[in-house]
Amino acid sequence: MTDPENSLVGLGRNAGAAVLILSSLAGGDKHGYALVKDVEEFAGVHLPPGTLYQVLPRLESRGLIIALEADERRRPYRLTAQGATVLAEYITAQQRILKTGQARLKRSWSFA
Amino acid sequence: MELRMNSDLHDTRRAMRLLRWYPSAWRKRYGEEFVDHLEQEFAERHSNLGRSVNVVRKGVVARLGDIGLYDSVANPGAQSRAALGTGVGLAALMVVVMVDFWSKAMLVWSGRRYHPIPVTATTGTLTVVVGLVLVELAAIVIVVVTCVVRQIFRGQARPLVVPSTIAVVTGGFLLSEARFFPRLISPYIRGAHGFQGMSLSRPGQLIANLAQVVWETTQRWVDFWNPGYGPISPIQTVVNDCVPLAMFVCGIAIALLIRRVEIPQRIARLVFPTVALLGALSGVYFVAYLGWNLFGGPSNYDFFFRDKWLGIVYLVLLGLVPLLVIRSGLLARRSQPSSERNQIEIVGS
Numbered sequence: 001m002t003d004p005e006n007s008l009v010g011l012g013r014n015a016g017a018a019v020l021i022l023s024s025l026a027g028g029d030k031h032g033y034a035l036v037k038d039v040e041e042f043a044g045v046h047l048p049p050g051t052l053y054q055v056l057p058r059l060e061s062r063g064l065i066i067a068l069e070a071d072e073r074r075r076p077y078r079l080t081a082q083g084a085t086v087l088a089e090y091i092t093a094q095q096r097i098l099k100t101g102q103a104r105l106k107r108s109w110s111f112a
Numbered sequence: 113m114e115l116r117m118n119s120d121l122h123d124t125r126r127a128m129r130l131l132r133w134y135p136s137a138w139r140k141r142y143g144e145e146f147v148d149h150l151e152q153e154f155a156e157r158h159s160n161l162g163r164s165v166n167v168v169r170k171g172v173v174a175r176l177g178d179i180g181l182y183d184s185v186a187n188p189g190a191q192s193r194a195a196l197g198t199g200v201g202l203a204a205l206m207v208v209v210m211v212d213f214w215s216k217a218m219l220v221w222s223g224r225r226y227h228p229i230p231v232t233a234t235t236g237t238l239t240v241v242v243g244l245v246l247v248e249l250a251a252i253v254i255v256v257v258t259c260v261v262r263q264i265f266r267g268q269a270r271p272l273v274v275p276s277t278i279a280v281v282t283g284g285f286l287l288s289e290a291r292f293f294p295r296l297i298s299p300y301i302r303g304a305h306g307f308q309g310m311s312l313s314r315p316g317q318l319i320a321n322l323a324q325v326v327w328e329t330t331q332r333w334v335d336f337w338n339p340g341y342g343p344i345s346p347i348q349t350v351v352n353d354c355v356p357l358a359m360f361v362c363g364i365a366i367a368l369l370i371r372r373v374e375i376p377q378r379i380a381r382l383v384f385p386t387v388a389l390l391g392a393l394s395g396v397y398f399v400a401y402l403g404w405n406l407f408g409g410p411s412n413y414d415f416f417f418r419d420k421w422l423g424i425v426y427l428v429l430l431g432l433v434p435l436l437v438i439r440s441g442l443l444a445r446r447s448q449p450s451s452e453r454n455q456i457e458i459v460g461s
Contacts, residue, residue, distance in 0.1 A: 012183075032149040048163055049153060050170030053146055057138075073148040 008090055017047060017055045018064075022087040025065060025079040032056070035077070059083070123154040130164065133171025135178035180440040184447070192383040195444035197370040199387040199437045200252055203394065204363015206433045207245055208356040209426055210397055211326050214242045217404055218323035230407035237400035239319065245393050249363075252386065256366055259373045268374070275368035282362035289355055387441030395434035 008015045024030060024038045036047050056077065059065045064083035068076045079087075105111040127150035131143055153163065177184030180194030221227065221235045260272055269276075 032145055033152040036149075036153075048166035049146070049149055050163075050166040050168075053142055053149075054170045054173065057142070070145065073144045075145045 008086060011055070011058060014051075014055045014058060017051050018059055019087070019090060020045060020047065021052070021055060021059060022064065022079060022083055025077060026084065026087060029068060029076040029078045031071075031074040031076045033074075120151070123151045126154065127151055130167045130171070133168050134174050137178065138174050180443060181436060183443055191447040192380055192444045193371050193375065195387050195440040196252075196383050197367040198440045199390045200249070200370060201364050201367035202433045202437055203245065203249060203390050204360050204367070206394055206397075206430065207242075207249065207363070208359050209429065210242050210245065212356070213401060213426075214238045215323040215327035217401075218320055219327060222320035222323070228407065231404065234400045234404035234407060238397065238404065241393050241397045241400065245390070245397070248386070248389060248393070252370075253366055255379060256369050256373060259375055259379075260369055263374055271372045272369060275365045275372065279362055279365035279369060282358045282365065285358045286355065286362060289351060289358075384441055384445040387437060387444065391434050391438035391441055394430075394437055398430045398434055401430060 008018050011018050020039045020043055021035060023042070024035050027038065030038060032049075032052055036049075036052060039045055039047055056065070060067060060077075063080060064086055065077045066080055068078055102111075124147065127147040130150060131139055131147055134143075134146075150167075153160075157163075173182055176182035178194065180191060180196075180198045184191050184194065217235050217238055221231065260276060263269065263272060
């Protein structure tokens with residue numbers, strides 16, 4: 001279990017955007033705009049620029065991502081090992097919830 | 113081609129305008145990539161009100177974080193300094209209103225023959241709270257001045273030049289005004305111009321006389337035109353009117369110094385209790401002031417609030433300050449790591 005100070009718990013209402021950013025960076029280093037496009041593609045969600053740049057510094061300060069050397073004005077970000085662990089734990093917890101929900105829907109409401 | 117260049121320039125200007133909503137430290141770190149990001153967004157979708165609102169809203173949030181009123185990503189030391197700076201700045205604003213209200217409450221109380229217990233209790237609470245706030249602020253100023261002098265002797269005076277100059281000018285003005293304090297209070301002590309005079313065996317009278325002088329030097333904040341009173345000369349009245357403004361500006365300069373000066377770690381540990389005490393005292397003052405009003409403190413004295421709306425503005429201010437001060441203190445405390453591995457990154461320890 002990771003330190004709660006460095007997990008997604010303390011991000012409050014930004015936790016959703018944080019998961020999207022970490023998931024995107026799990027596929028490779030990306031700068032801000034590339035990250036937004038990737039999230040749009042796999043999640044169908046457009047991250048507004050203000051929200052993106054509110055969450056990036058928080059993830060950086062928690063050591064979940066690092067900023068790489070800027071290429072002109074574009075600065076790519078990389079997922080850290082700690083960031084990968086936190087994302088994996090979050091996904092595992094969500095999968096448990098999904099499985100429970102699916103099973104209960106199937107049993108009580110006959111949804112496949 | 114020219115059209116495209118004009119469009120690019122226009123987008124860059126638009127992005128730069130939006131960037132201004134963010135604090136300078138944030139702009140320094142993320143400004144370039146953020147502008148680049150916005151330019152790419154503009155190229156794809158030129159107009160989007162929701163996007164602009166989002167940027168402005170998050171910019172304001174970042175500014176609130178910069179002054180310690182929102183969870184900031186800055187290091188714990190910076191958050192502590194921001195909280196203390198904001199606490200002192202708000203307290204400086206509040207203290208000029210507090211001393212004015214207190215002096216009037218005190219004068220109303222001392223001018224009465226019959227003193228109901230609730231009015232006496234709330235007036236006493238206002239007196240004690242004002243005294244404690246002034247003592248706490250004086251202690252903070254002494255500590256900050258010591259830290260500033262230390263930093264200047266270490267040859268790191270550059271970031272402190274502007275706030276130090278403002279603090280010295282306004283502080284000097286306040287000290288020069290304090291020079292007249294004995295002269296201002298002497299008619300009340302000796303007994304002149306229709307005043308009874310004072311005996312050391314009656315400390316209540318001393319406080320009432322002090323309130324009279326404080327009222328003279330702070331009333332401009334409630335009544336915009338100060339016609340002068342009793343033994344005070346017109347020039348002295350004008351100088352007196354500048355005192356609250358000087359107190360506020362001096363407080364803001366001290367708050368700026370707190371943000372820029374290197375605070376030793378052993379003092380940084382006291383930030384939360386200091387801010388919490390400021391917030392608690394402001395809160396007690398607000399409650400006592402409400403009680404004083406409810407229990408008939410200002411009855412038969414309609415001069416207290418000539419302008420109803422101004423009175424409401426002051427009430428909102430008095431209620432808001434403790435909440436903001438306590439919030440900044442709690443955020444500073446939350447930002448401090450619990451374990452030894454993340455020690456406060458405050459230099460000069």
